[in-house]
Amino acid sequence: MKITDAAVYPYPLGDASVRRLALQAEALGFDSIVVADAPSGTYEGVEVRSGLMIRDVPIKDVIAAVKRYRDSGRVISVNAANNSFNRAAIGVKGMHILRGIQNADKLAFDHVAAKMASDNRVAVDIDLSPIIMGRSVARQRAIHRYMDIMVLEQRFEFPITLSTHARSLLDMRNVRDVAGLCSLIGMDVPDVERALAGVGTVLTPVEPSVKVIA
């Protein structure tokens, strides 16, 4: 099980180089990080996974982008929009993570989308930045949405990933802080452990339920 921060942004989107983010991740107790728009590699024992974040595009562009990159080893994630978009995005083969659910409308992720996410092994990302940096209504709304996601997760058991969406080295948090922040949305320690390993879960190929031996 690899403890992974599912989204960090290096320079020039953020203020730290990929190597420094990897160093910091190691100091904070992470085994791997998903870095937006950077090649994969390993630095000081921390696995750097390349992430592709698709946002603000129609579904046909999402399908084209996923088709182009699905064999590249990248962690492909799509920003959530309305309900029909999310259902279509979850159904795209090769898509790994649905992000930004806290910014989408209230009905954007319902029980049907949750069932589809579970069947297709698509993770829903819990972005901790609104809890860390948000204040008052923004934070309350994010906590409420995440609690709702956790209710669906308990029922349908789709994968969850945790990310700090750190654009600065100072926005990253250690594993214990992450567990503390997740307790605000009703996640207990096994839930947090499972969520920290969520990127590994979605990248592991699904074993076929029936094996043809001969």
Next chain:
Amino acid sequence: MSPRPPTLREKRRYILARIEPAGILLEQKDLYYAISDATTSLWGDATTAIITPAVVALEHGYVVVRCRRGTERELAIALSTVTACRDVHICLQIVAASGTIESLRSRFRKKGPHKKETEPAVAGNGAGEEPVLPECTFAKKTFLIVQCNGQKVDVIEKGFKNTNRLFLTKDDLEDLNATTISDRI
């Protein structure tokens, strides 16, 4: 007024946190306001009154925060939501919790303060002149090195326009195409 006997006093706990980025100068009072604001914002007035956060020491890049016994978890979560102090972007990394300030002091004395390998070279006779910081190049821009500790190098862009800190490593400065990790690592 005589002090309360120890058995009637409120039981307290102390949390030691490291202030990042290293080498930043903060006022104890400003940090108290930042922590109090974060705690109140997260838990509300009633719970903050129970937690009773207070900054009791600020030394060598570490801060000791006091709380009521049994509220360490709440205070620790609140500390992880502290992002700024007087418009300076900071982060508090919790190191330990203890029942006495002295044991925490011994802990950060053992660890030592944030080391500063790069001391600014003093220009001229050193009397009243601006210190000269070493320079480096990254992503085709010139930066001044403000902090260097092991592999970690903190820089600020040269000039007066952009004073934001960039966090790099020594490998980044040696690698000409260092905005990404190259395949050879």
